[in-house]
Amino acid sequence: MNPLTELTLSRHNPLVDPTLHVWQWQIPIYLFLGGLVAGLMIIAGVRLIAIRPTQREALVCCTIGPLAGLVFLSLGMFVLFLDLSHKLYVWRLYTTFQITSPMSWGSWILLLVYPALAANALAHLPEAIPALAKRFPVLIAWSDFILSRTRLVVAIGIANVLVGIGLGIYTGILLGTLGARPLWNSALLGPLFLFSGLSTAAALLHGILVLTSSGEELPAFADFLLSSLTRLAQARPLDQKVAPVLAGADNSFLTIELGLLSLFLIGHLTSTAVHQQAATLLLSGPYAAVFWIFVISLGIVLPLILQTLELQNSIRHTLAPALLVIFGGIALRFILVYAGQQSHWFHALN
Amino acid sequence: MSRFAMVIDTRRCVGCYDCVVACKTENGVPEGYSRDWITEEVHGAFPTLQMEIRSERCNHCDNPPCVSCCPTGASHVHEPGGVVLVTHDKCIGCKACLAACPYNARFIHPDGYADKCTFCIHRVERGLDPACVSVCPTHCMHFGDLDDPQSEVSQLLNSRPHHALLPEAGTKPCIFYLT
Numbered sequence: 082m083n084p085l086t087e088l089t090l091s092r093h094n095p096l097v098d099p100t101l102h103v104w105q106w107q108i109p110i111y112l113f114l115g116g117l118v119a120g121l122m123i124i125a126g127v128r129l130i131a132i133r134p135t136q137r138e139a140l141v142c143c144t145i146g147p148l149a150g151l152v153f154l155s156l157g158m159f160v161l162f163l164d165l166s167h168k169l170y171v172w173r174l175y176t177t178f179q180i181t182s183p184m185s186w187g188s189w190i191l192l193l194v195y196p197a198l199a200a201n202a203l204a205h206l207p208e209a210i211p212a213l214a215k216r217f218p219v220l221i222a223w224s225d226f227i228l229s230r231t232r233l234v235v236a237i238g239i240a241n242v243l244v245g246i247g248l249g250i251y252t253g254i255l256l257g258t259l260g261a262r263p264l265w266n267s268a269l270l271g272p273l274f275l276f277s278g279l280s281t282a283a284a285l286l287h288g289i290l291v292l293t294s295s296g297e298e299l300p301a302f303a304d305f306l307l308s309s310l311t312r313l314a315q316a317r318p319l320d321q322k323v324a325p326v327l328a329g330a331d332n333s334f335l336t337i338e339l340g341l342l343s344l345f346l347i348g349h350l351t352s353t354a355v356h357q358q359a360a361t362l363l364l365s366g367p368y369a370a371v372f373w374i375f376v377i378s379l380g381i382v383l384p385l386i387l388q389t390l391e392l393q394n395s396i397r398h399t400l401a402p403a404l405l406v407i408f409g410g411i412a413l414r415f416i417l418v419y420a421g422q423q424s425h426w427f428h429a430l431n
Numbered sequence: 432m433s434r435f436a437m438v439i440d441t442r443r444c445v446g447c448y449d450c451v452v453a454c455k456t457e458n459g460v461p462e463g464y465s466r467d468w469i470t471e472e473v474h475g476a477f478p479t480l481q482m483e484i485r486s487e488r489c490n491h492c493d494n495p496p497c498v499s500c501c502p503t504g505a506s507h508v509h510e511p512g513g514v515v516l517v518t519h520d521k522c523i524g525c526k527a528c529l530a531a532c533p534y535n536a537r538f539i540h541p542d543g544y545a546d547k548c549t550f551c552i553h554r555v556e557r558g559l560d561p562a563c564v565s566v567c568p569t570h571c572m573h574f575g576d577l578d579d580p581q582s583e584v585s586q587l588l589n590s591r592p593h594h595a596l597l598p599e600a601g602t603k604p605c606i607f608y609l610t
Contacts, residue, residue: 083476084474084475084476085474085475085476086472086473086474087472087473087474088470088471088472089470089471089472089473090468090469090470090487091448091451091465091468091469091470092465092468092487092535093463093465094463094464094465094535094538095463095464095538095539096526096529096538096539097529097535097537097538098535101529101530101535103526103529103530103539104526104530164525164526165523165524165525166524166526166539166543166544167522167523167524167542167543167544168523168524168543170503170520170521170522170523170524171523173503173505173521173522173523174502174503174523176503177503177504179501179502179503179504181499181500182499182500182501182502182527183500184500184502184525184527185502185503187502188502258500259496259500259527259530259531260496260531260533260600260601261496261530261531261532261533261600262530353599422530425533426533426597426599426600427597
């Protein structure tokens with residue numbers, strides 16, 4: 082008979098026992114939105130540097146993306162605020178900088194994201210949304226100011242890329258540094274969340290392009306909603322040439338994400354007993370069905386196949402891959418946050 | 432410098448919960464929450480079983496992950512003594528420290544801040560033992576300064592076999608269990 086260890090605790094602290102569940106839906110949503118914003122920043126930054134400032138065209142990557150990023154970031158910070166249990170003291174985050182705390186780094190990085198995204202959006206805003214520029218002429222002056230200075234354009238682009246990389250990696254490192262939860266014990270979580278954020282951002286922008294492309298048959302309600310919005314904003318047709326580029330980039334990000342996820346699991350399976358047990362939570366334990374179906378199959382593999390067929394012109398560009406990638410990104414955060422809290426060093430005793 | 436530590440004799444502990452009640456009374460711990468608790472660990476294969484009863488709490492680690500992850504500095508190491516404490520009006524309730532503690536020794540107080548054992552620092556600074564130590568009917572709990580080789584805790588650790596909880600987690604806990 083194998084020896085066993087049985088622990089009986091008299092402790093019943095809420096959110097802690099029988100297994101830790103201090104972080105609920107707010108944290109995975111915040112991590113997802115943070116990753117998405119990071120991806121939007123990097124794509125916007127690269128696109129801003131890549132195009133010539135004189136090429137004034139309505140740009141989904143450089144205007145819609147950053148504007149959406151500002152909204153998603155605000156939403157993410159609001160969701161994070163909802164998670165705090167001592168809300169009135171949230172300002173304490175900005176009275177100090179704790180060098181060993183990823184959350185402290187993150188709170189300061191989040192402050193850098195706003196001006197970087199806003200500057201990127203501003204560069205081409207009058208082109209993309211003329212109605213807004215007509216109402217606020219100062220936007221045209223600011224846009225001209227930025228575009229007439231090549232170095233400033235490049236600086237804004239680089240700032241977006243660098244802050245975006247910092248933000249994307251931070252969302253993974255936030256979990257990765259919490260050594261008490263074996264499932265999170267991996268520096269790979271940083272790049273994994275970064276590339277997952279990039280894939281969801283590319284998917285979102287690709288989805289917007291698909292929605293707004295001419296000749297696309299939309300359901301009546303979606304058609305009404307979209308035409309109303311574009312009429313309201315007097316938006317010009319978006320840059321359709323970017324759609325295949327985004328689909329191709331998304332495929333690259335998804336492939337790298339799949340590779341990082343594999344390395345993450347290999348790292349755990351070749352580590353200590355507690356890490357192996359933590360990995361089995363995903364591979365064959367209570368989270369396996371969600372992991373294999375929603376994260377791997379529907380969130381990564383199926384959109385990879387669909388987008389490859391789109392790029393080969395075997396099928397037309399649809400919203401399906403974008404929705405699947407976004408859903409997969411959300412599922413990845415949920416499963417890692419929940420399973421991570423369930424993993425524990427005490428399992429080494431079993 | 433001094434380094435406060437607790438040494439608990441598992442051969443004397445009977446799991447009477449006096450330490451738990453004393454802590455709740457002394458520190459006004461809300462109903463339904465515990466800063467310290469009793470753990471019974473049964474190990475072996477039937478019929479050769481061994482049981483260890485332990486009074487557990489925050490381990491006031493030398494390498495406390497709850498302090499390094501705190502974004503506001505609310506979780507800090509109080510000197511002298513190296514006691515890990517939480518400044519309530521600096522805590523934002525982000526719960527990172529709860530996730531960082533491998534012993535699950537922290538909880539969120541109903542008022543919103545992270546809470547845990549303080550080694551009864553308010554009593555220790557007046558020259559008293561922590562409440563749990565002072566009430567133990569079997570005298571299985573000992574509190575003192577590890578940096579003082581003449582202290583009771585140092586001498587017990589030098590003379591008796593002992594272990595700490597989850598040393599493999601790398602936190603260097605400062606509560607030791609005599610076996």
